[in-house]
Amino acid sequence: xxxxxxxxxxxxxxxxxxxxxxxxxxxxxxxxxxxxxxxxxxxxxxxxxxxxxxxxxxxxxxxxxxxxxxxxxxxxxxxxxxxxxxxxxxxxxxxxxxxxxxxxxxxxxxxxxxxxxxxxxxxxxxxxxxxxxxxxxxxxxxxxxxxxxxxxxxxxxxxxxxxxxxxxxxxxxxxxxxxxxxxxxxxxxxxxxxxxxxxxxxxxxxxxxxxxxxxxxxxxxxxxxxxxxxxxxxxxxxxxxxxxxxxxxxxx
Ligand SMILES: [Zn+2]
Numbered sequence: 262x263x264x265x266x267x268x269x270x271x272x273x274x275x276x277x278x279x280x281x282x283x284x285x286x287x288x289x290x291x292x293x294x295x296x297x298x299x300x301x302x303x304x305x306x307x308x309x310x311x312x313x314x315x316x317x318x319x320x321x322x323x324x325x326x327x328x329x330x331x332x333x334x335x336x337x338x339x340x341x342x343x344x345x346x347x348x349x350x351x352x353x354x355x356x357x358x359x360x361x362x363x364x365x366x367x368x369x370x371x372x373x374x375x376x377x378x379x380x381x382x383x384x385x386x387x388x389x390x391x392x393x394x395x396x397x398x399x400x401x402x403x404x405x406x407x408x409x410x411x412x413x414x415x416x417x418x419x420x421x422x423x424x425x426x427x428x429x430x431x432x433x434x435x436x437x438x439x440x441x442x443x444x445x446x447x448x449x450x451x452x453x454x455x456x457x458x459x460x461x462x463x464x465x466x467x468x469x470x471x472x473x474x475x476x477x478x479x480x481x482x483x484x485x486x487x488x489x490x491x492x493x494x495x496x497x498x499x500x501x502x503x504x505x506x507x508x509x510x511x512x513x
Contacts, residue, residue, distance in 0.1 A: 262290045263386060264395045267405035268349060269294055269331040270471045274429040276395060277338055277464025278457025278504050284339035292335055295378060296405055297344035299324030300352040307354030317473040326473050333470035338463060345381055350404045357404060364402040379412040386421050393422040398507055400442035401431035417509045424506040430479050433491045443507060450507040454495055461492060461502045
């Protein structure tokens with residue numbers, strides 16, 4: 262299984278239970294990070310990026326800190342890791358100068374990114390021989406998540422089993438976020454619920470590694486409480502926990 266995360270943290274947040282479950286079953290899941298690169302070395306940081314770094318408490322060391330956090334989380338899950346070297350939209354600041362624009366459509370000057378990422382993911386899928394590819398659903402509309410979502414069509418056409426994961430913590434905070442996004446996505450998707458009761462602790466441990474992200478993304482709530490509540494709501498019986506995925510199915 263290939264688990265594609267636009268940013269360091271998305272897979273532990275959203276799919277950590279399934280990744281650990283796959284490892285426990287003898288599989289070799291790989292976490293593919295799209296935006297693994299920091300700001301261009303010579304560039305002045307934008308006001309937005311500076312504010313974000315400040316909120317994370319990392320200052321200019323943001324990319325180093327995030328890479329270390331990710332290494333800890335990936336090790337906790339037992340997965341392999343692969344970086345694609347793209348830059349986070351906060352470092353493409355001339356295109357997305359405000360937080361609202363970061364959650365909006367892909368800027369025309371970014372139009373080369375979706376086909377480029379699609380090409381790289383197709384190659385990785387083919388090279389690794391992994392049957393399934395997990396991509397974000399892009400609930401919440403973050404532009405990097407949208408770009409990754411868009412690769413799903415070509416991967417499916419090439420024969421990959423493509424599933425979209427629910428973007429945590431956004432889907433936990435916003436009522437009907439998943440339903441709204443599934444409708445907006447306008448491609449045939451079928452929900453698949455995976456019981457992750459036995460590996461939920463691994464997921465929580467991996468999530469806790471992303472110290473710089475937790476305060477801003479979970480808005481002061483305890484990640485453990487939110488994740489347990491949401492994973493409990495998806496499970497079939499009390500005391501069980503689950504993750505839900507949206508599989509691309511053939512039209513008609
Ligand atoms: Zn993300």
